[in-house]
Amino acid sequence: MNKSKSFRRILIYTTLVFFVVIFLIPAYMVITTSLKSPIQISLKTAWDLPTQWFFQSFVDAWLKFKPNIINSIRLVIPATLISAVMGSINGYVLSKWKFPGSNILFMLMLFGMFIPYQSILIPLFRFLKNMGLYGSISGLVIVHVIYGLPITTLIFRNYYAEIPTEMIEAGKIDGAGFFKIYKDIVFPISLPGFVVVIIWQFTQIWNEFLFAVTLTSGTGNEPITVALSNLAGGRAVNWNLPMAGALMAALPTLVVYLVLGKYFIRGLLAGSVKG
Amino acid sequence: MSIFKKIRKNKDQLTAILILLPSLILLAIFVYGFIFQTGYQSLTDWTGVGEPGNSEFIGLQNYKKLFTGLLDIRFRQSLVNTLFFTLFFIAGCLSLGLLFAILIDQGIRFEGFFRLIFLYPMSLSFIVTGTVWNWLLNPVGGVNRLPTLFNKEPWSFKWIASRTQILQFDWLQLPKYIGIILLVTLIYLSYRYWKQEKNIPAIITLVISIATLIWLLSGGANKIQILKVSETHGFNLAMIGIILAAIWQMAGYMMAMYLAGIRGVPEELREAARVDGANELQIYARIIFPMLMPITLSAMIVLGHISLKIFDLIYVIAGPDNATTDVPGILMFMTSFRGNQFAKGGAIAIVMLIMVAVIIVPYLVSTLKSEHEL
Numbered sequence: 001m002n003k004s005k006s007f008r009r010i011l012i013y014t015t016l017v018f019f020v021v022i023f024l025i026p027a028y029m030v031i032t033t034s035l036k037s038p039i040q041i042s043l044k045t046a047w048d049l050p051t052q053w054f055f056q057s058f059v060d061a062w063l064k065f066k067p068n069i070i071n072s073i074r075l076v077i078p079a080t081l082i083s084a085v086m087g088s089i090n091g092y093v094l095s096k097w098k099f100p101g102s103n104i105l106f107m108l109m110l111f112g113m114f115i116p117y118q119s120i121l122i123p124l125f126r127f128l129k130n131m132g133l134y135g136s137i138s139g140l141v142i143v144h145v146i147y148g149l150p151i152t153t154l155i156f157r158n159y160y161a162e163i164p165t166e167m168i169e170a171g172k173i174d175g176a177g178f179f180k181i182y183k184d185i186v187f188p189i190s191l192p193g194f195v196v197v198i199i200w201q202f203t204q205i206w207n208e209f210l211f212a213v214t215l216t217s218g219t220g221n222e223p224i225t226v227a228l229s230n231l232a233g234g235r236a237v238n239w240n241l242p243m244a245g246a247l248m249a250a251l252p253t254l255v256v257y258l259v260l261g262k263y264f265i266r267g268l269l270a271g272s273v274k275g
Numbered sequence: 276m277s278i279f280k281k282i283r284k285n286k287d288q289l290t291a292i293l294i295l296l297p298s299l300i301l302l303a304i305f306v307y308g309f310i311f312q313t314g315y316q317s318l319t320d321w322t323g324v325g326e327p328g329n330s331e332f333i334g335l336q337n338y339k340k341l342f343t344g345l346l347d348i349r350f351r352q353s354l355v356n357t358l359f360f361t362l363f364f365i366a367g368c369l370s371l372g373l374l375f376a377i378l379i380d381q382g383i384r385f386e387g388f389f390r391l392i393f394l395y396p397m398s399l400s401f402i403v404t405g406t407v408w409n410w411l412l413n414p415v416g417g418v419n420r421l422p423t424l425f426n427k428e429p430w431s432f433k434w435i436a437s438r439t440q441i442l443q444f445d446w447l448q449l450p451k452y453i454g455i456i457l458l459v460t461l462i463y464l465s466y467r468y469w470k471q472e473k474n475i476p477a478i479i480t481l482v483i484s485i486a487t488l489i490w491l492l493s494g495g496a497n498k499i500q501i502l503k504v505s506e507t508h509g510f511n512l513a514m515i516g517i518i519l520a521a522i523w524q525m526a527g528y529m530m531a532m533y534l535a536g537i538r539g540v541p542e543e544l545r546e547a548a549r550v551d552g553a554n555e556l557q558i559y560a561r562i563i564f565p566m567l568m569p570i571t572l573s574a575m576i577v578l579g580h581i582s583l584k585i586f587d588l589i590y591v592i593a594g595p596d597n598a599t600t601d602v603p604g605i606l607m608f609m610t611s612f613r614g615n616q617f618a619k620g621g622a623i624a625i626v627m628l629i630m631v632a633v634i635i636v637p638y639l640v641s642t643l644k645s646e647h648e649l
Contacts, residue, residue: 015374019393026408029410043417047420097288099288119627122316213590242410250398
């Protein structure tokens with residue numbers, strides 16, 4: 001009895017550790033390759049540890065990607081904040097000020113987060129060109145705010161649904177109107193909702209590629225994802241550089257995940273609609 | 276009329292609607308308006324010069340070409356690639372995710388650590404993942420050299436460069452296959468109606484399925500000549516590496532979903548089953564798995580719509596202009612923005628939208644309904 005139980009334990013831990021190793025293999029590959037000098041990198045010795053630490057890759061990658069990382073920061077901060085604020089107010093309306101047809105409108109909004117963006121890409125491309133926003137960071141900010149609205153609204157709507165209606169009713173009886181209730185009752189307890197939404201939008205927009213490659217390629221305003229894909233796509237490169245670049249591109253979202261993992265997972269689960 | 280009166284009475288309610296209005300208008304234009312434009316463009320011969328409205332209206336010609344035109348074989352293979360990708364990707368994520376969730380639920384130590392490791396790929400972009408896997412899938416280095424760490428011969432599978440195709444079928448036979456799928460679905464529906472004692476729908480579906488069967492047996496499907504020559508498609512083994520990378524990235528998501536589901540099962544329920552003499556295996560089979568079914572369904576829909584839209588990962592691992600690993604998401608991009616065939620690109624985009632809508636719309640509608648019942 002006891003023996004079979006400890007055997008089971010061993011089996012569980014062995015399986016888990018086996019998969020941990022598998023899951024860490026790509027991380028191992030990025031880190032070791034980025035720390036090798038181009039001469040040290042060969043296909044045959046891909047798995048070996050660097051014989052000599054070569055930090056120059058990071059200096060080179062930083063010089064190469066700095067403008068793109070700045071572009072990404074200039075994109076991600078306003079887009080995240082604006083879509084979070086709009087999502088919060090939308091979620092407040094759709095959970096506490098429901099009106100006939102509001103649920104159907106909400107579903108119509110939600111559809112926008114599932115569509116393949118290819119199906120709106122050509123008109124979007126033309127629209128931005130006509131507005132003179134093609135290739136600009138502000139154009140990309142607008143795009144991310146609009147197509148981020150469904151998910152930010154969804155997360156806040158589900159979050160606010162848990163505020164007891166009595167609290168809102170009490171506010172109404174005290175004579176508070178739409179804005180006062182939001183300011184005094186809803187907004188002060190919104191912090192966890194904002195954390196979830198901001199993390200989610202930050203991760204999504206930082207990692208986004210399709211809009212970025214279509215709307216900024218060759219303009220000098222490319223975010224980091226586009227620059228990295230250009231480097232990794234060119235076959236003749238030294239692999240230490242794309243690997244160091246990949247680490248840099250991954251770092252912001254990875255740090256957010258490690259520090260605020262709990263909220264990251266909440267956003268993840270909210271993405272499957274049912275809150 | 277009464278609805279409007281009620282609204283007018285309530286100034287705050289009106290404010291609420293006005294506040295929501297900008298978002299509604301933006302989404303109406305940027306989602307529905309743009310979809311309509313893409314749809315219209317796909318019915319013209321517009322090539323990006325001038326206004327699509329001034330181009331010639333050619334009806335469904337672009338779609339016809341995509342599905343039956345000799346030159347558009349690449350689109351058809353991209354559809355087949357997506358289909359197999361979706362199948363294996365979902366199967367892989369579900370089984371790994373469930374395995375991780377069950378193992379982690381066994382009251383183990385360092386639970387947080389294991390969760391952290393299995394979920395970290397989710398925080399990365401497909402571009403980062405793609406860059407790394409591009410290197411890992413190199414035929415001479417990377418994964419193929421893993422056996423050499425144990426003094427074995429390296430593997431020789433070519434991964435992305437592989438040109439082998441298995442599970443082949445003839446595109447000419449497509450009407451027949453669609454007929455068979457239709458037949459099976461109809462018979463299943465009929466059986467379900469019959470079980471629910473809805474006799475009339477049961478009889479109607481049964482009659483249609485008999486008609487389909489007769490049509491199939493009489494060779495009606497073979498008479499639909501969609502192509503002039505036979506054309507084989509199948510599962511390109513070059514997709515395997517991409518599927519592995521995608522599973523590596525998304526399995527943790529399934530683990531999180533399942534873990535949330537398993538933890539949602541009340542402990543009293545498990546305890547009661549234990550008192551009744553059920554062992555752990557039976558508790559999973561009889562209590563936990565049935566409760567995980569709704570989670571599995573919504574996860575399949577989320578994963579399914581991700582895989583039908585897949586773009587970035589393949590763009591970086593295999594390159595955007597790789598016929599063997601092409602998917603509609605990339606083909607649409609290349610056709611439109613590199614080939615200037617905007618009308619045809621629009622048609623591919625609409626096909627993608629329809630594929631996604633088929634799984635998403637029923638899901639959204641059922642969510643809406645279940646919320647009304649609450």
